[in-house]
Amino acid sequence: MRHAVRVESLRVRLGGREVLKGVNLEVPEGSVTVVLGPSGVGKSTLLRTINRLLDLVPGARVEGRVEVLGLDAYAVDPYWLRRRVGMVFQIPNPFPHLSIYDNVAIAAKVCGVARSKRELRRIVEWALRKAMLWEEVKDRLRDPPLSLSGGQQQRLCLARALAMKPKILLLDEPTANIDVSNASLIEEALKRLVREEGMTVVLVTHMPQQALRVGDYVAVMYDGRIVEYGRVTEVASRPHHPFTKKLFSGAAS
Amino acid sequence: MRLSRDKVLNALVAVLAGVVTLGGLVPYAAIIASTVVRGAKAIASVGIIRFLTSLPPAPGSGELGGAGPSLLGTVLLTVLSTLAGVPLAFCLALLITEFPENPVSRALRALVKGLLELPTIVAGMVVYTLVVVPMGTPSILAGSLALAIVMLPYVTTHFETYLSSVPRLYREAGYAIGLSKAGVALRVAAPIVRKGLLVGVLVGVSRALGETAPLLFTLGSARYYYPTSVLGPGDSASLLIYNFAMMPYPNLREVAWGAALTILASYLIISLIVQLCVRGVEA
Ligand SMILES: Nc1ncnc2c1ncn2[C@@H]1O[C@H](COP(=O)(O)OP(=O)(O)OP(=O)(O)O)[C@@H](O)[C@H]1O
Ligand SMILES: [Mg+2]
Numbered sequence: 001m002r003h004a005v006r007v008e009s010l011r012v013r014l015g016g017r018e019v020l021k022g023v024n025l026e027v028p029e030g031s032v033t034v035v036l037g038p039s040g041v042g043k044s045t046l047l048r049t050i051n052r053l054l055d056l057v058p059g060a061r062v063e064g065r066v067e068v069l070g071l072d073a074y075a076v077d078p079y080w081l082r083r084r085v086g087m088v089f090q091i092p093n094p095f096p097h098l099s100i101y102d103n104v105a106i107a108a109k110v111c112g113v114a115r116s117k118r119e120l121r122r123i124v125e126w127a128l129r130k131a132m133l134w135e136e137v138k139d140r141l142r143d144p145p146l147s148l149s150g151g152q153q154q155r156l157c158l159a160r161a162l163a164m165k166p167k168i169l170l171l172d173e174p175t176a177n178i179d180v181s182n183a184s185l186i187e188e189a190l191k192r193l194v195r196e197e198g199m200t201v202v203l204v205t206h207m208p209q210q211a212l213r214v215g216d217y218v219a220v221m222y223d224g225r226i227v228e229y230g231r232v233t234e235v236a237s238r239p240h241h242p243f244t245k246k247l248f249s250g251a252a253s
Numbered sequence: 254m255r256l257s258r259d260k261v262l263n264a265l266v267a268v269l270a271g272v273v274t275l276g277g278l279v280p281y282a283a284i285i286a287s288t289v290v291r292g293a294k295a296i297a298s299v300g301i302i303r304f305l306t307s308l309p310p311a312p313g314s315g316e317l318g319g320a321g322p323s324l325l326g327t328v329l330l331t332v333l334s335t336l337a338g339v340p341l342a343f344c345l346a347l348l349i350t351e352f353p354e355n356p357v358s359r360a361l362r363a364l365v366k367g368l369l370e371l372p373t374i375v376a377g378m379v380v381y382t383l384v385v386v387p388m389g390t391p392s393i394l395a396g397s398l399a400l401a402i403v404m405l406p407y408v409t410t411h412f413e414t415y416l417s418s419v420p421r422l423y424r425e426a427g428y429a430i431g432l433s434k435a436g437v438a439l440r441v442a443a444p445i446v447r448k449g450l451l452v453g454v455l456v457g458v459s460r461a462l463g464e465t466a467p468l469l470f471t472l473g474s475a476r477y478y479y480p481t482s483v484l485g486p487g488d489s490a491s492l493l494i495y496n497f498a499m500m501p502y503p504n505l506r507e508v509a510w511g512a513a514l515t516i517l518a519s520y521l522i523i524s525l526i527v528q529l530c531v532r533g534v535e536a
Contacts, residue, residue, distance in 0.1 A: 053428060058354050083431030093422040097444040106440070107430040157426070164430060 003067070004029045004168050004200035005050055010064035012045055014057065019045050021224035022064070027168075027217075032194055032201040034211040034232065036247065037221030043204040044090075046221070047170050050202065051085040052078040069167060083111040086161030090173040092153035094145035094160070101141035103156055104128060107163040123163055130197070131159035132189045151182025158189060168200045169193065175210070187214045208247045212236060220244045285517070292514025295507040304511050308477055309493070312502045320512045323476045326393060326487040327516075330472070331461040333397035333483065338404045338461075339454050345405075346412030347438050365413075368406035376402040377467040385471055393480060393487040396472035403467050404457040411456050415449030416442050448530040455523050455530075462519055465491040490516050 005027035012020035019042045027033045035043050048054040049066055055078055066073040073081055094103045104124045105114075114120035124141075128134040133155040137148070145156055154174060161169060171190070175183035191214055193199045205211060211218050215232040220241065227241040239245045296304045299317045310318035345361055352358045380399040385391050419442040427437035443450060473486025474496065480487040490512040497509035 051429065053425060056425070056428060079431050079433055082429060087429040089422060089425065089429075091422055093420075093426045095423060095426065095441060095445070097447070110431050110436070160426075160430065 002029045003027055004069060005202065006065075006067040007046070007049070008065040008067075010046070010049060010062070010066060012042070012049060012054070012063075013061040014045065015059055019224055020049075023221075023224075023226055025219055025226055025229070027200060027202055029200050030194060030198045031216040032190060032203060032214050033217045033219065034215035035202065035204045035219050035221060036206065036208060036211050038206060038243075041221045042224050043206075043221055044172050047087075047172050047202065047204055049073075050168075050170060051082050051087055053082070053087070083164055084166055084168065086164055086166035086169045088154070088157050088161055088169070088171040088174045090176050092150055092157055092177070094148075094153050094156045096144065096146055098145070099142045100137050100145050100148070100156060103145055104159045104163045107160045108165075111164040113163070113165045123165070124159075127159040127162040128156075130162050130189060130193060131155045132185045133159055149182075151178040151185070154178050154182065155186060155189070158186060162193070166199070168202070171201065171203045173204055173206065175205075175207075183210075190214055208236070220247070288510065288513050288517050291507075291510040292512075292517070295511035296514060298507070305515075309497070309508050310504050312500065312505055315504055317504055318508060320476075320490060320493055320508050320515070322479050323488040323490050323493040323512060324515060325479065326396075326472070326475075327462060327490040329393050329480070329483060329487065330397050330400055330468075330489055331458055333393065334400035334404060334461045335454065335457055337397060338401035338457055339408055341401075342405050342408035342412055342453070342457070343450075345409045346416055349409075349413050350416040350442075351434050351438050362413075365406045365409045368402075369410065371406075372466075373403045373464055374466040374469065376400075377469055377471050380467070381470045388484070390484075391471055391473035391486050393472065393483040393485070396468045396487065396489070397483075399467035399471045400461045400464055403464055404460040407460055408453050408457040411453030412450060415446040415453065418449070419445050452527050452530050455527050459520060459523055462516055462523075463491055465489075465495050468492055 003026045005025070007023055007025040010020050010023040011018065023046060025033075025046075035046060037043050045054065048057075049062055050068060050073065052073060054060045054062065062074065068081060068085065095106070098106060101124060104127050105120055108114045108120055108123045108127075114123050125134060128137060133152060136152060137143075137156075140147075145153055148156060154177075158174070169190075175186055178186075187210065190201050190203065194201055203210075203214065211232055217230065218228075218232045218235050219226045220228040220235065220243065222241065222243045228235055228239065228244045235244060236248045239248050295317075299307070299319060304319040305324055306321045307319035308321060310316040345365060348355075348358045349362045349365070376399045380395050380402070384395040384398060388395070416438070423441055423445060424437050427441040432440060468489055468491065472489060472492060474488055474492065475486040476488035476493055476496075493512050494509045497505040500506060
């Protein structure tokens, strides 16, 4: 099996504190890998090493190896890397100064995936459809994004990431701040992206139910380490680590 | 019982604060009132257009006149110094906010803070030595440079405040779609706070409108003829006031009041725009 992302003995220090203490993870291509864990164990930090957003944190020290699409992530140009990896954040953050349309278009433009205005329009529509937002915004593409509900804003952020036509999509608790119906729209969108577009999804969450709903594989994080890894169904039915046991016993009930 | 005591205390504090505020405002009200009354009289007695365009009267002639060359000078100085100062301030603010850890930008930040404290006449001295002496003449260009130096730290500080107020989550969104540092600064951070940046520009314009000291040895005093080139001497409304207000000739003092009202009116317009912008920034 090919791996879209491989992380090897990854150690990360933030402000002198060791946050990741030797993480190993392989993300199979064309599937959803869920990173599950309680608050503060370093899930976001792990995600941010994959597209090197961690470079922006002053004083962050990264040791170990991160491979993205077969390339050493820390040897390539970080800007080039980020254009190939889409990311959705915990708090919806559409650009407030751009219209709904331009929020999606800017990503396509930056990544140079559209060669003409027509192609750009096509990509924007495609991205909005894939993010399950098109029908709601197609008549108001020029409106500011802050006129949308929080859940719609988050789907707009998903569309923005998709407009880069990335092979890999990173999502950092994308449904933590939105309502259930918007959350299930996003979950549905992710499943389709993997099935129909062959994308690779890494989804960070602290909700085991979400892992069961969308995950193919799950990596359970605890205290800066991945303590358990496997197919979601297997891990959920036969958890080993005490934390995983507690997690999924709650989810089952 | 207790409630009513609180009420009394509240009322007392409110009244006290009101009285103190009003008391503090009296001198300002007096300044504004006398500027408006005397300035309006000076301008009305020759007509607005004539006041804005004609030359000042000869001293002691008893005639009335305008402040045309000086007002034109103020316009030129403001435009030129803004054109020189604002882009530089923007670049400095970008450096300082986007590379906060870099030693160069740390040094620049310290320099900008230091320049804020600089007596403005020093800017005039520096430009006198570096520009006026080599050129052999004071000039509008030299005056504009001195004003640009004076406005630079203020505008930079404003720009810096607004740029660094852009929430990190928007910057991260920019980096996540592959924007470069410059891309994030110019396509995300700056447009998000564009109204704040406009306020910064207007702060610079206000400085340029009112400053006198930096122009004392850099601009010259060509207030009886229109400047033909920015490389030659000019005058400004502030310098005209400085000179005419102390003259023993009432007709020149009239012109000074008229110029003062013109500047005051410009300030009022700017501050209105700033108010509108600030409301936009907070919305
Ligand atoms: N810039 C920083 N400097 C120092 N410590 C940091 C920094 N950023 C994060 N940390 C610490 O690193 C640890 C891991 O943070 P991280 O955001 O990766 O956790 P997380 O698993 O995503 O948590 P959550 O579920 O709350 O989002 C936390 O304890 C946090 O306090
Ligand atoms: Mg997190």
